[in-house]
Amino acid sequence: MALHDAGHAVTVFEAGHTPGGRAQRLSAHAGFGAPLDNGQHILLGAYSATLALMRRLHRNPAEHLWRLPLTLATPNGSFHLRAPRLPAPLHTAAALLGARGLSWAERLAAVRLVRSLQRRAWRPDAATVTDLMREHRQPDALVQRLWRPLCLAALNTTTDAASAALFCAVLRDTLDAPREASDLLLPRTDLSALWPDAAAALCDMRYGHPVRQLAVRPDAVDVDDETFDAVVLAVPPPRAARLLAPLPDASALQHTLDAFSFLPIGTFTLRLARPLAHWPAPMVMLQDDPAQGRHGQWLFDRTRLLGLRSADPEITVVVSDATALAALPRGEAAQALTAQLRAEVHLPEVLASKLVIDKHATFAAVPGLARPDVRTPWPRLVLAGDWTDTGYPGVLEGAVRSGQAAAQALVQSFAQG
Ligand SMILES: Cc1cc2nc3c(=O)[nH]c(=O)nc-3n(C[C@H](O)[C@H](O)[C@H](O)COP(=O)(O)OP(=O)(O)OC[C@H]3O[C@@H](n4cnc5c(N)ncnc54)[C@H](O)[C@@H]3O)c2cc1C
Numbered sequence: 001m002a003l004h005d006a007g008h009a010v011t012v013f014e015a016g017h018t019p020g021g022r023a024q025r026l027s028a029h030a031g032f033g034a035p036l037d038n039g040q041h042i043l044l045g046a047y048s049a050t051l052a053l054m055r056r057l058h059r060n061p062a063e064h065l066w067r068l069p070l071t072l073a074t075p076n077g078s079f080h081l082r083a084p085r086l087p088a089p090l091h092t093a094a095a096l097l098g099a100r101g102l103s104w105a106e107r108l109a110a111v112r113l114v115r116s117l118q119r120r121a122w123r124p125d126a127a128t129v130t131d132l133m134r135e136h137r138q139p140d141a142l143v144q145r146l147w148r149p150l151c152l153a154a155l156n157t158t159t160d161a162a163s164a165a166l167f168c169a170v171l172r173d174t175l176d177a178p179r180e181a182s183d184l185l186l187p188r189t190d191l192s193a194l195w196p197d198a199a200a201a202l203c204d205m206r207y208g209h210p211v212r213q214l215a216v217r218p219d220a221v222d223v224d225d226e227t228f229d230a231v232v233l234a235v236p237p238p239r240a241a242r243l244l245a246p247l248p249d250a251s252a253l254q255h256t257l258d259a260f261s262f263l264p265i266g267t268f269t270l271r272l273a274r275p276l277a278h279w280p281a282p283m284v285m286l287q288d289d290p291a292q293g294r295h296g297q298w299l300f301d302r303t304r305l306l307g308l309r310s311a312d313p314e315i316t317v318v319v320s321d322a323t324a325l326a327a328l329p330r331g332e333a334a335q336a337l338t339a340q341l342r343a344e345v346h347l348p349e350v351l352a353s354k355l356v357i358d359k360h361a362t363f364a365a366v367p368g369l370a371r372p373d374v375r376t377p378w379p380r381l382v383l384a385g386d387w388t389d390t391g392y393p394g395v396l397e398g399a400v401r402s403g404q405a406a407a408q409a410l411v412q413s414f415a416q417g
Pocket of ligand 1: 013021039210358361385
């Protein structure tokens with residue numbers, strides 16, 4: 001988009017057939033009232049670059065995203081935390097102190113953690129989120145109720161493995177920022193319609209064309225058998241490593257790319273005979289415990305979000321770091337999720353269901369992971385992707401910022417001749 005706006009003609013080689021990459025609409029959706037996505041996505045009010053990109057593409061965020069104050073609530077109301085419409089930072093303290101389902105000691109411990117991290121400019125000494133919790137003496141019940149679900153949702157990595165630095169970066173930009181930054185933004189359209197379709201309309205899209213070969217020259221790059229002034233390589237790290245391998249001086253970058261590992265996310269969509277009885281919010285927390293076969297973490301009201309007919313209600317369950325779920329045969333995994341729903345909500349008859357598991361949903365956000373800059377040893381070839389050094393975990397905002405940084409690097413390279 002930034003390159004298009006700078007006056008360049010942009011050609012996109014896309015291995016798939018739909019715009020959006022990991023955040024795309026799936027083609028098969030028989031039995032459902034609206035297209036299914038590769039996975040339910042949550043955006044945050046803090047996603048400033050993403051929201052600006054949508055506006056630039058005339059996709060009004062207020063129309064296409066459901067904005068609600070940060071709300072974490074179990075279906076039965078045993079836990080309920082909501083950031084009130086108060087000026088920052090009062091909204092964070094009020095949300096934590098007013099949380100139902102936490103003892104006073106737990107609420108105060110949560111406030112103490114936020115205060116202490118604020119004082120350190122959100123730069124923790126701890127390596128993992130579990131280390132951070134221990135260092136700040138966060139009670140187990142508080143970790144289970146609040147920090148663990150937030151960590152899984154934000155980093156797609158369990159607290160034992162997740163980078164405390166990346167977790168704190170997300171907390172900083174949502175809790176220690178203007179109140180709107182902590183809002184949850186839930187898509188009201190399929191993910192390709194959110195903005196990728198509009199971006200694709202401005203480019204020469206070559207769908208179904210997996211790039212197989214790159215060759216760099218001082219002032220051009222060959223993509224398979226075509227020559228371009230410059231290239232943004234915006235594919236996942238393993239694919240980038242393979243494409244870069246034959247280039248001169250590629251070994252250091254390849255070493256960095258080889259260090260990434262990936263974790264799955266599962267999305268289970270159901271069509272029901274009747275609506276669910278009680279929704280405290282369009283997105284509610286489930287009580288997961290993978291060791292006990294309860295994998296579902298969040299439940300979304302697809303009917304309300306997508307404006308479907310209330311006579312044909314649909315719901316979506318999300319499973320982050322779905323390693324245990326992905327190891328089960330697909331039918332068994334779907335049965336386990338349905339059984340969990342039966343235990344936690346009064347589940348009406350299920351008319352249709354579809355479980356999608358993206359096995360490489362995001363990179364594992366572990367401590368010490370070296371993430372490459374968008375610049376490479378070759379001035380006319382830059383990298384882009386949520387896995388570059390964005391300071392964010394593998395999320396949409398990171399991908400958008402990375403793309404913008406890549407475009408800026410190329411514009412500079414052109415200016416330098
Ligand atoms: C199930 C799921 C749930 C998620 N939930 C959230 C969420 O709630 N909030 C959030 O912010 N983020 C979420 N994410 C992460 C978010 O989707 C990603 O951060 C974002 O889409 C990454 O964009 P990208 O451009 O970096 O990479 P991708 O979207 O992976 O784009 C890479 C593209 O390269 C193409 N490609 C690969 N190889 C080649 C080749 N050789 N030639 C040509 N094309 C090629 C691929 O087809 C793909 O279109 C989720 C991801 C998944 C999978």
